[in-house]
Amino acid sequence: MAVRGRRAVASDGVVLPPTVEGDLRPRLPQLAEDVVAAIVDEVPSYENALNEEMGVVIRNAVRAAIGAFLAMVSGQPGRDPDKLLAQALDGAYQLGRGEASSGRTIDALLSAYRIGARISWRELSRTAVDHGSDPKTVAAFAEQVFAYIDQLSAASAQGHTDESATAGRVRQRLLERIATHVVDQAPEATILRLAERAEWKVPxxxxxxxxxxxxxxxxxxxxxxxxxxxxxxxxxxxxxxxxxxxxxxxxxxxxxxxxxxxxxxxxxxxxxxxxxxxxxxxxxxxxxxxxxxxxxxxxxxxxTADAEALADLREQALAPLAGLRASTRAKLVETLRAWLLHQGRREEVAEALFVHPQTVRYRVGQLREAYGDALDDPRTVLTLTIALGVEA
The missing domain is CATH 3.30.70 (Alpha-Beta Plaits)
Structure with a gap:
């Protein structure tokens, strides 16, 4: 994970003497407690954080962040400020991811950082002044404190964004699997497990x-x-x-x-x-x-549920007309369909076919010659109605 931005600690000098770090480091546990207490008091989303595993994570993150900063500005030999900063930013990034997983917003997290910076600066500046730091040094110290907090905030915001995006993609994949399983009629227990993971309410x-x-x-x-x-x-x-x-x-x-x-x-x-x-x-x-x-x-x-069955039924139903010329057969089939749909009412059949009623009478006569008494048989009428219900 990489976070772009200006370095929290300048490389051209040390702001605080090592004695300040020595005095502050034993106070880190209490300072972490003070920061967490202020966050819980001022940010509603963290009201129950002390009772959750996340409370431990926040305390540890505060201690680690302040401890890394003190190490960077104290000028102790053998300490690599860039490495310390990278570790602190990685911790902030992971904190952002954890907050996203816990359902807290990025606004809540950034508010927590602002509160943490205020409480931490109060203690850090008091100790620096107690050790004789001059106003110029304290001012430079303040600039570096808040630049450092800005970088931690940016790292956490990036972690929060990445985790939210990842969680969204994971949930979308789960929902797509649920859709596929529903269509494939997978076991109900399988679908319900996925629904619980995806927070999908079964309708x-x-x-x-x-x-x-x-x-x-x-x-x-x-x-x-x-x-x-x-x-x-x-x-x-x-x-x-x-x-x-x-x-x-x-x-x-x-x-x-x-x-x-x-x-x-x-x-x-x-x-x-x-x-x-x-x-x-x-x-x-x-x-x-x-x-x-x-x-x-x-x-x-x-x-059309069974196209082959419909085709076979049509061929069977229209068998009495099979020997006629194609043009004559087509006209009689058209008339037979209209005659069935309009229940033999000649005027309505003629209107539907745009022909004279006498033409209908003549064609129906041809149909009766072909089918005989079968046209009065309910079974035959049903068969013809189904066969001609959809145009071929």
């Missing part, structure tokens, strides 16, 4: 949303914060799967509207352990180009 339902990769970020901004995302499922090609928690009724309508803008597809809400069915329905609707809301296209989804 009552999940709704699958498929959206183009370029629109996923925008759509996520409009969806609940606990929405899961998956990009590496084998069926996805340029598409992202979002699993949206607990959207029913009007909230689902809003999701459909936002997804329509993104050119995506919304599956039905399902209990979270059954989210795979929502995903598969959305996938089928997406591949068929049926539009954003799968629930508005249930007949088409049902009729």
């Amino acid at each position: 009552a339902t999940l709704t699958a949303v498929l959206v183009p990769e370029g629109e996923a970020g925008r759509l996520l901004q409009a969806l609940p914060g606990q929405t899961l995302q998956a990009t590496d499922l084998p069926e996805l090609d340029g598409t992202v799967l979002l699993l949206v928690p607990n959207v029913h009724g009007r909230p689902r309508g809003r999701v459909v509207r936002e997804t329509t803008r993104s050119g995506g597809t919304v599956g039905p809400p399902r209990p979270w352990r059954e989210a795979r069915s929502s995903y598969l329905r959305a996938l089928r609707a997406h591949e068929a180009g049926l539009g954003a809301d799968t629930e508005s296209h249930l007949p088409e989804l049902v009729l």
